[in-house]
Amino acid sequence: MNFRQVDDTSPSVNALEIKGVSKAFGRFPALKDVSLQARDKEFLALLGPSGSGKTTLLRVLAGLEQPDTGEVRFAGEDFLALPVRRRKVGMVFQHYALFRHMTVAQNIAFGLTVRKRSEKPARSEIADRVAHLLQLVQLEGLEKRFPSQLSGGQRQRVALARALAIEPKMLLLDEPFGALDAQVRRELRRWLRELHDRAGVTTVFVTHDQEEALDLADRVAILKDGELIQLGTPNEVYEHPATPFVFDFLGQACRMPGVVERGRLRVADWESDAPTGAPDGAVDVYFRPDEVTFAPADGAGLAAQVRGVAQRGPDVRIDCLIEGETVELQAHGPTLPPGVTTGLSVRIKPLRPQVYAAG
Amino acid sequence: MTPIIRLPGLAPLMLAATLAILGVLIVLPLGVVFQQAFAKGFAAYLEPLTQPDALSAIRLTLTVAAISVPLNAVFGVAAAWAVARFEFKGKSLLVTFIDLPFSMSPVVSGLVWVLLFGAQGWFGPWLQEHDVKIIFATSGLVLATVLVTLPFVARELIPLMQDQGADEEAAALTLGAGGFTTFWRVTLPNIKWALLYGVLLCNARAMGEFGAVSVVSGSVRGLTTTLPLHVEVLYNDYEFVGAFAAASILACLGLVTLVIKTLLEWRHSGELSAGRRH
Numbered sequence: 001m002n003f004r005q006v007d008d009t010s011p012s013v014n015a016l017e018i019k020g021v022s023k024a025f026g027r028f029p030a031l032k033d034v035s036l037q038a039r040d041k042e043f044l045a046l047l048g049p050s051g052s053g054k055t056t057l058l059r060v061l062a063g064l065e066q067p068d069t070g071e072v073r074f075a076g077e078d079f080l081a082l083p084v085r086r087r088k089v090g091m092v093f094q095h096y097a098l099f100r101h102m103t104v105a106q107n108i109a110f111g112l113t114v115r116k117r118s119e120k121p122a123r124s125e126i127a128d129r130v131a132h133l134l135q136l137v138q139l140e141g142l143e144k145r146f147p148s149q150l151s152g153g154q155r156q157r158v159a160l161a162r163a164l165a166i167e168p169k170m171l172l173l174d175e176p177f178g179a180l181d182a183q184v185r186r187e188l189r190r191w192l193r194e195l196h197d198r199a200g201v202t203t204v205f206v207t208h209d210q211e212e213a214l215d216l217a218d219r220v221a222i223l224k225d226g227e228l229i230q231l232g233t234p235n236e237v238y239e240h241p242a243t244p245f246v247f248d249f250l251g252q253a254c255r256m257p258g259v260v261e262r263g264r265l266r267v268a269d270w271e272s273d274a275p276t277g278a279p280d281g282a283v284d285v286y287f288r289p290d291e292v293t294f295a296p297a298d299g300a301g302l303a304a305q306v307r308g309v310a311q312r313g314p315d316v317r318i319d320c321l322i323e324g325e326t327v328e329l330q331a332h333g334p335t336l337p338p339g340v341t342t343g344l345s346v347r348i349k350p351l352r353p354q355v356y357a358a359g
Numbered sequence: 360m361t362p363i364i365r366l367p368g369l370a371p372l373m374l375a376a377t378l379a380i381l382g383v384l385i386v387l388p389l390g391v392v393f394q395q396a397f398a399k400g401f402a403a404y405l406e407p408l409t410q411p412d413a414l415s416a417i418r419l420t421l422t423v424a425a426i427s428v429p430l431n432a433v434f435g436v437a438a439a440w441a442v443a444r445f446e447f448k449g450k451s452l453l454v455t456f457i458d459l460p461f462s463m464s465p466v467v468s469g470l471v472w473v474l475l476f477g478a479q480g481w482f483g484p485w486l487q488e489h490d491v492k493i494i495f496a497t498s499g500l501v502l503a504t505v506l507v508t509l510p511f512v513a514r515e516l517i518p519l520m521q522d523q524g525a526d527e528e529a530a531a532l533t534l535g536a537g538g539f540t541t542f543w544r545v546t547l548p549n550i551k552w553a554l555l556y557g558v559l560l561c562n563a564r565a566m567g568e569f570g571a572v573s574v575v576s577g578s579v580r581g582l583t584t585t586l587p588l589h590v591e592v593l594y595n596d597y598e599f600v601g602a603f604a605a606a607s608i609l610a611c612l613g614l615v616t617l618v619i620k621t622l623l624e625w626r627h628s629g630e631l632s633a634g635r636r637h
Binding site: 062063064084085086087088089090091093095097098099100101110111114115162163165166 | 526530533535
């Protein structure tokens with residue numbers, strides 16, 4: 001069996017190196033001193049809300065924007081000194097940007113046909129490559145269609161085939177699933193990951209959907225207001241979010257005030273060992289609404305009063321009153337303890353609380 | 360589909376009014392032009408058109424259009440490109456300037472050239488010294504026509520190019536295409552029908568322009584009279600058949616333009632910004 005694995009022990013071969021990149025549009029700073037690396041053949045996600053600078057960073061990598069300061073190297077080569085057309089990056093645009101007056105086959109062949117005469121493959125070779133790519137993206141038989149005659153998912157695959165046709169050193173994807181409906185999205189996600197593994201390229205993709213980033217990427221770079229907040233594997237960033245923002249952004253969050261003293265964390269009437277590295281003094285305690293255990297009222301944990309229990313498909317939503325504040329918790333239906341019903345007092349223990357200095 | 364709302368009793372009234380107005384203001388005059396032109400038979404119609412003056416007027420009209428329309432096509436593409444693809448200070452001012460010939464009387468468009476290049480104008484003495492003739496010459500007619508027809512192509516392309524965005528061009532660049540390749544293979548094909556549409560309107564106006572041209576022309580028969588000016592000259596000389604024969608040529612040019620324009624709108628409405636505006 002072949003499981004995907006991030007090989008952290010190998011001497012890290014950084015394919016892509018971004019150092020201190022800043023870019024402002026007029027007075028608006030889109031990127032502030034961003035530094036990050038992507039390993040060879042890595043699938044890196046740039047995740048952030050709109051306006052976080054993730055698309056700007058992608059366009060800097062493509063050469064469509066020039067940063068004000070900073071350095072971008074790919075395989076040791078100074079990327080910023082290269083014009084767009086010489087970077088050999090395959091870019092898939094958010095709205096695909098297919099050439100509307102060209103057929104699917106012409107779109108895919110474009111990158112080959114615009115080459116200098118000395119480097120241009122023979123016509124038959126181009127046709128073979130197009131046929132191969134059509135097969136790769138499972139669009140055989142559609143080569144004569146125009147982009148307007150394709151569905152959203154098909155267009156996206158044509159855009160991908162077109163980008164792969166130039167045998168790019170790096171694949172850049174700008175919100176590749178943004179314009180698709182939920183079901184197509186999930187199917188294409190897996191397929192895209194397989195394609196990346198088979199093509200053996202370094203891929204950088206931009207998304208605002210944390211689920212997508214965590215599901216697809218080898219590592220996730222989280223950006224906010226033009227700054228890199230955290231870079232790590234999906235598990236690292238999910239389990240140890242560097243800031244409250246990251247915690248909030250990667251999933252649902254419950255927040256409570258607390259105090260850390262001598263290695264102990266106190267939240268209301270509940271005390272436990274503080275997580276390692278927790279700051280002393282007043283803190284904000286964050287936990288996921290589904291990462292809690294319920295105990296009887298005389299057990300350990302936060303005293304809570306159950307105000308309502310609502311079954312939503314496989315999930316159960318439990319509205320609790322803790323310290324005078326309503327907190328929405330989640331549980332999986334079959335594993336919900338029987339004692340948790342409306343009106344009861346229970347104890348709640350967050351399983352993996354994260355602690356940040358109170359801000 | 361846009362739902363159709365009928366206001367009871369009003370529809371037939373509107374339709375009748377429209378037809379009546381169209382009939383009186385368009386169909387009737389057009390009919391009169393041809394009726395007058397053919398009043399004394401086909402031979403009499405052809406005769407004034409074969410006069411050297413008439414032939415030279417036709418030739419001049421075509422020459423002026425053949426020079427000014429390509430100039431404005433190039434200008435229109437460049438201006439639309441600049442406006443749609445770049446952010447710069449004074450952009451709205453530029454767009455306003457492009458529109459100026461639409462809002463300005465054509466007489467002014469002619470007069471500015473007289474003020475610049477006429478015998479009493481700023482550059483007049485210098486031009487005379489070097490024996491360059493602009494006013495009362497073909498170059499003057501071209502200048503006046505270019506100015507009057509300046510907005511047609513640009514106006515047609517700007518909304519379309521803004522709508523299409525620059526992503527396809529960016530994609531072409533990332534795929535290894537150079538600037539010129541991208542322009543020829545991506546930009547131009549995307550705007551070709553709108554460009555043709557703009558050129559068509561520009562051409563119709565260039566051949567029919569009267570006001571601006573009459574100021575710089577001096578109406579030297581056989582030398583600087585374009586067709587519209589030729590019509591006026593003949594009419595003022597009471598040569599009605601000749602005047603209407605020349606006018607009928609202009610009317611035919613207009614009708615041909617209309618047919619091509621309608622065909623374009625019918626086949627390629629999606630790629631014309633005009634189709635979206637209405």
